[in-house]
Amino acid sequence: MAVKPELDQATGQKKIFDLFDAVRIPSPRAMVMAPRLLILDETLSSLDQLEQARLLELFDELQSKHKFTYIFISHDLALVRKACTRIAVMYLGRVVELAENRELFFKPRHPCTRAMLAALPTLEDNRYDAATCLLDGEPPSPVHIPQGCSFKTRCPDAIDACTAQLPPLCKAGSTLVECHLFAQKEALQQAGWLIGA
């Protein structure tokens, strides 16, 4: 829902909203429609941390009161961790892993998720240690996505099957992961992953 500037009663001039208001004001207005689902696409990315925290609290309050679901789309993993209960990781337009918040941050399955977390600084003792999952190279062009697994050009654990076929969707605990390793126990052992399936 777009924010329209309102007229200041005293001056007759259009009121100028700051960026925080531009995000905050539409949220309660959207509730008037009693939505079942809200999509927040990089909604907080231009705000500072204090404003982000205030808005996340506001979303929580609105959600408790109005019982809607929201899809929170962001590149900021700290925000995702705070805002989301269930997280989908996307690579080149495909969901490659779908997991509960804690599972994803402490027990990531897909090599793309592992590499993403490896790039995230942390002071937590128990968080997944992804130091061995650093990537080389560049992502392929989205208009020339490779056959088979689109992550294969950067994946440190790629096997022959990754070039030939699209990876199957596999269940690992409560997580869904699109990766050949999870369809082949031997490949998981070769990669040396300590993963409970």
Ligand code: SF4
């Ligand atoms: S399917 Fe293969 S290339 Fe793709 S993430 Fe899994 S191991 Fe890596």
